[in-house]
Amino acid sequence: MKKIYLLLLLAIVFSFNQLNAQEPCAPSGSTDGSIIYLIYAAGTSNCVDRPTSITSGASTFTLGTCVDVLSIYNLSAGSPISPTDPFTIDTGFATSCTYSNTVLPVEEYEFLNAILKVYPNPLMKDNQLTVKLGTNITAKIYMYDVTGKLAITDEIDNISKKQINTSSLTNGVYFLRLVTDNTTITRKVIIMK
Numbered sequence: 181m182k183k184i185y186l187l188l189l190l191a192i193v194f195s196f197n198q199l200n201a202q203e204p205c206a207p208s209g210s211t212d213g214s215i216i217y218l219i220y221a222a223g224t225s226n227c228v229d230r231p232t233s234i235t236s237g238a239s240t241f242t243l244g245t246c247v248d249v250l251s252i253y254n255l256s257a258g259s260p261i262s263p264t265d266p267f268t269i270d271t272g273f274a275t276s277c278t279y280s281n282t283v284l285p286v287e288e289y290e291f292l293n294a295i296l297k298v299y300p301n302p303l304m305k306d307n308q309l310t311v312k313l314g315t316n317i318t319a320k321i322y323m324y325d326v327t328g329k330l331a332i333t334d335e336i337d338n339i340s341k342k343q344i345n346t347s348s349l350t351n352g353v354y355f356l357r358l359v360t361d362n363t364t365i366t367r368k369v370i371i372m373k
Contacts, residue, residue, distance in 0.1 A: 205277035206230075206251070211267055213260035216241050216253040222355070222366035223248065231271045236261045241269075249366075298356055302370035307347040309369065311358070313340045322357045323349075323369070346371060 206218035206225075216234065227246035234241050239258030243251060261267065268278045295314035303309055311321065316338045323332040323344070331349055336342050336358075344356075354369045 205271065209267075209269070209277070209279035211236075211261060211263050211279075213263040214255040216269060218251045218253070220249050220251070221364075227251070234272070235270045236267060296358060296365055296367065298367045298369060301367075302372045303346060304372045307345055307373075309344045309346050309356075311336070311342045311344060311356070316340050317360060319358050319360045322359065324355045324357065326353050326355075 206220050208219040210217050210219075216236070218230075225248075227248075230243065230246060230251050232243050233256070234253055237258070239261050240256050241253035242256040244254040245252040266278050268276050270276050297310075297312040299310050299312070301309075313336075317336060317340070318338050319336045321332070321334040321336065321342070321344065322330060323346075325331050331354060332344065332346070334342065334344055349371050351371050351373060354371060355366050356369050357364060357366045
């Protein structure tokens with residue numbers, strides 16, 4: 181009898197884990213017709229939990245690139261889809277996901293993500309954290325602790341480098357979020373003074 185209960189318990193746990201692992205719909209998405217970009221909030225999804233292929237109409241797209249905040253699906257079967265707004269995909273986990281008026285142009289995200297530097301990281305002495313970009317931008321900076329509590333706010337106004345005073349922060353892990361009109365990028369920062 182104990183074996184039956186143990187097997188039943190294992191089956192329930194396995195089913196629950198499988199349900200939780202599925203990523204029904206990314207928060208944001210866009211397409212150019214032959215590539216579909218699905219954008220996730222940093223730290224909210226693992227690549228292993230995302231579908232390896234998706235469909236839109238009769239076309240199939242296969243996962244080509246996957247990082248914390250972005251999955252890129254390339255056309256692998258069928259014809260390119262019309263790059264319309266809105267467009268609908270089927271991930272295999274949900275009946276459908278429809279994306280309309282995406283707020284994140286992928287080209288800008290890739291550009292900013294490639295040039296954003298936050299240092300020193302970890303911050304072990306001094307109280308100055310530097311945010312450096314390869315170009316002048318205007319953005320808001322938010323730093324959150326691991327519980328999600330807002331710890332620091334600051335702004336960048338048409339400059340490429342900003343010093344952030346972290347003297348009010350205790351040792352720990354923080355998330356620095358850079359927000360422009362079109363994109364949001366998050367970096368993990370460790371304070372060890």
